[in-house]
Amino acid sequence: MGGAVAIVTAANDHRIKAVAVWDTPGNYKRNLRALRSLRGNIFMRIYIWLQRSRYRGKNILDQMKNLSHLDPMDHVKEISPRPLLIIHRKNDFIVPVDHAHEIYEQAEEPKKLVVSEGWMHYDKDPFFSSAERENGAIRITLDWLKGILKTSAATF
Numbered sequence: 001m002g003g004a005v006a007i008v009t010a011a012n013d014h015r016i017k018a019v020a021v022w023d024t025p026g027n028y029k030r031n032l033r034a035l036r037s038l039r040g041n042i043f044m045r046i047y048i049w050l051q052r053s054r055y056r057g058k059n060i061l062d063q064m065k066n067l068s069h070l071d072p073m074d075h076v077k078e079i080s081p082r083p084l085l086i087i088h089r090k091n092d093f094i095v096p097v098d099h100a101h102e103i104y105e106q107a108e109e110p111k112k113l114v115v116s117e118g119w120m121h122y123d124k125d126p127f128f129s130s131a132e133r134e135n136g137a138i139r140i141t142l143d144w145l146k147g148i149l150k151t152s153a154a155t156f
Contacts, residue, residue: 002021003021003022003023003024003025003072004021004024004025004070004072005070006019006020006021006024007019007021007024007072007075007076007079007103008070008072008075010078010079010082011075011076011078011079012075012078014082016082017082017148018082018083018084018085018145018148019079019082019083019084019085020084020085020087020141020144020145021084021085021086021087021103022087022088022137022141023087023088023089023092023094023095023100024072024086024088024095024099024100024103025072025095025099026071026072026073026076026099026100026102026103026106027071027072027073027099027102072103073102073103073106076103076106076107077106077107077108079107079108080107080108080109080110080111081108081109081110082110083110083111083112083144083148083152084107084110084111084112085111085112085114085140085141085144086100086103086104086107086111086112086113086114087100087114087116087137087140087141088100088113088114088115088116089115089116089117090115090116090117091117097115100113100115101113112144114140116135116137
């Protein structure tokens with residue numbers, strides 16, 4: 001849920017020079033409705049169980065309900081002219097990839113969207129957990145940040 005917080009924070013704090021988000025919901029209310037419809041799905045049931053054990057009884061649905069007033073789509077335009085990187089997995093079953101496309105469409109330049117393979121929405125997915133992977137989220141983000149440093153006068 002850090003991506004939504006990053007978007008809203010950057011919209012309100014211009015000390016932030018660039019924003020990179022991974023698998024971020026554009027609209028929590030809509031995402032919550034979609035997740036509730038998946039409750040019977042075996043993968044969703046396992047995921048909710050894992051989240052409850054990991055977060056002291058709270059699960060992803062509880063967390064999204066608490067954040068349903070927060071809508072990154074209301075704030076993403078305010079990030080420009082600072083760069084925005086959106087990375088999302090094509091088959092993420094917790095936050096569908098259409099959220100990334102909607103955030104990208106709503107955002108103003110400069111912006112970049114990277115849609116990768118993968119479906120798991122947690123930090124153990126090798127796409128997100130390895131800085132050595134050339135096509136992994138960490139490497140893509142680091143290379144993007146290096147490119148910003150080379151092409152702009154922004155100081156981080």
